[in-house]
Amino acid sequence: MAKPDVAPAILAELAPNGTLRAGINLSNFLLVTGKAPNGDPVGVSPDMATEIATRLGVSIQYVLYPDPGSLADAAEKGEWDIGNIGAEPQRAKTIAFSAAYCEIESTYLVPAGSQIRSIAEVDRPGIRIATKGRAAYGLWLENNLRHAELVQTDSIDQSFDAFVEQRLDALAGLRPRLIVDVLRLPGARLLDGQFSAVQQAIGTPRKNAEAASWLFKTVEDLKASGFVADLITKHKVDGLSVAPIV
Numbered sequence: 001m002a003k004p005d006v007a008p009a010i011l012a013e014l015a016p017n018g019t020l021r022a023g024i025n026l027s028n029f030l031l032v033t034g035k036a037p038n039g040d041p042v043g044v045s046p047d048m049a050t051e052i053a054t055r056l057g058v059s060i061q062y063v064l065y066p067d068p069g070s071l072a073d074a075a076e077k078g079e080w081d082i083g084n085i086g087a088e089p090q091r092a093k094t095i096a097f098s099a100a101y102c103e104i105e106s107t108y109l110v111p112a113g114s115q116i117r118s119i120a121e122v123d124r125p126g127i128r129i130a131t132k133g134r135a136a137y138g139l140w141l142e143n144n145l146r147h148a149e150l151v152q153t154d155s156i157d158q159s160f161d162a163f164v165e166q167r168l169d170a171l172a173g174l175r176p177r178l179i180v181d182v183l184r185l186p187g188a189r190l191l192d193g194q195f196s197a198v199q200q201a202i203g204t205p206r207k208n209a210e211a212a213s214w215l216f217k218t219v220e221d222l223k224a225s226g227f228v229a230d231l232i233t234k235h236k237v238d239g240l241s242v243a244p245i246v
Contacts, residue, residue: 006056006214013211014081014204015058022049022060023080027067027156030104030176030240031084031200044231044240045084048101048202051227052082055218067155069134075205082215086136087201089143096212098219100199100243101228106137107194109163109171109178112187119193122170123148130163131172132156136198141172144196160184174198176239199243220246 014020024041026032031045040046040062053060063080065071071083075094087097108129110116122129125147131138133152141150151168153159160181163171171181175190182188202219204211222228228242 007210009210010214011056011058013208014214015053015056019059019061020049020053020056021063021079021081022046022053023063023065023071023074023083023085024049025065025068025071025085028200030174030237031102033235033237043235044102044228044237045200047231047234048222048228049082049084051222052202052215052218067134068136072134075203081204081208081211083203084200085203086139086198087203088136088139090139091203094206095203096206096208097201097203098212098216099246100201101219101223102200102232102240103197103243104200104240105175105194106140106172106196106198107175107178108191109173109182109185110169110189110191111163111167111185112189114169114189116170116191119191119195122191122195127170128166128168129170129172130159130166130168132159137172137174137196140196140198174239179239 024045032041032043034042036042046062050060068085071085072091074080087100108122116122123145127148128151129148130151131141132155151162153162178190182190202215204215223242223245232240
């Protein structure tokens with residue numbers, strides 16, 4: 001039974017059959033940290049989706065995707081009602097996003113002996129950067145780099161391999177993952193600071209105008225109430241922070 005404060009138009013857009021279908025990106029190891037005995041994903045992202053379903057007064061169904069690109073591609077295919085994904089301009093063409101509920105710092109790893117000392121020194125002619133194509137931080141680099149060359153791969157592991165095998169100048173990624181990668185490369189360093197903060201948001205297909213407005217307000221309430229912070233603590237996620245309240 002839906003809660004009294006949820007307008008029928010919102011339910012019609014998000015859960016017309018009484019179930020909220022939530023698209024979950026399984027490749028984000030900070031937001032999906034495990035698997036339940038029944039196979040459902042465990043972590044901050046599925047818990048956010050479950051809370052939204054609870055506030056709607058409907059049941060939850062997880063729709064699982066191996067990466068953010070495939071989740072975004074499904075926005076107009078009717079496969080999900082909300083999608084938990086990084087908010088990027090390319091994706092906003094088909095997805096209406098809430099403000100971010102959490103942020104993940106993106107930075108660079110550079111090899112042993114590199115003369116690069118700062119984030120600002122990376123975007124220069126002749127510099128080649130390995131990145132996972134269609135990851136939120138990779139999309140940010142596509143939009144903002146002016147001089148350096150991106151070498152895009154299909155997975156995070158492949159971007160690491162390309163960085164090593166092709167002797168590239170930098171590896172772009174989420175700081176929590178790069179903290180692990182740097183231990184595999186003697187002499188390699190992480191650069192201080194960030195080139196962007198990947199903002200994880202809740203999206204819905206653009207046709208859902210009423211639902212988009214409701215989701216925006218709901219996400220802001222979940223941040224302000226401490227719910228998001230509690231999820232980060234519950235799942236013991238390092239490298240994830242609550243996004244600023246809008």
